[in-house]
Amino acid sequence: MTPHKPALLFLAGMTVLVAVMLTMLSAGGFAPLGVLGALWSGSFGSWYSITSATLVRSIPLMLTGGAVAVAFRAGVFNIGAEGQLLAGAAAATAVALALPHGGMATTVLALLAGAAAGSAWAGVAALLRARFGVLEVISTIMLNFVALHVVSFLVRGPLQEPTHTYPQTASIVDAVHLPRLPGAGRLHAGIALALLVLAFGGWGLRRTASGFRLLVAGESRAAAASAGMMNVERTIWGAFLC
Incomplete structure (x- = not known):
């Protein structure tokens, strides 16, 4: 592969994506350019949009993308990054809620728990492939839905917020959050x-x-x-x- 081929493939993919999106918006009776303008403004229209919206949301995508790249490098078609992310997020949240007064130690433990849970979830597909020959494309896609339902159960059961009104966990205390960068909003x-x-x-x-x-x-x-x-x-x- 030539050095510029990945960049060209990315640009080609983005071009096709935008073309398909514009076509679908037009078919649905929406103003395509207006939608693109709103999308651009919300993502890159201000410093706050860049830092607190785009970059904050890109962090888990960067990490899951990196994990998938390693698997693809070995010829393993791991399509279960979403489920592995959900499993890791659930484990990290459980640790953070169980140890709210641990400060940075809780943060580190939560990150380690999340990484371990995500790896364990991927390990299910690895076991199915190694022992029973189940194709990882199928097993990892199916495990995405299993993880989604497990998280849905957790936020309506063991990890639900104290009032049991909303399907969500309690808020994680600020002391456990990763420190924010100065002048960068929520980043x-x-x-x-x-x-x-x-x-x-x-x-x-x-x-x-x-x-x-x-x-x-x-x-x-x-x-x-x-x-x-x-x-x-x-x-x-x-x-x-x-």
């Missing part, structure tokens, strides 16, 4: 953490032996196994659990 230190994780992950995939093994396994598991380079099953597990 918090999670953006720096996400960028560091992505940078480290990209370096690991391109510059380490483990990253090379993932690439070889993704290109041809049979060739990798016959060359004695690795335990392919273990590599698949690693790709899922990342």
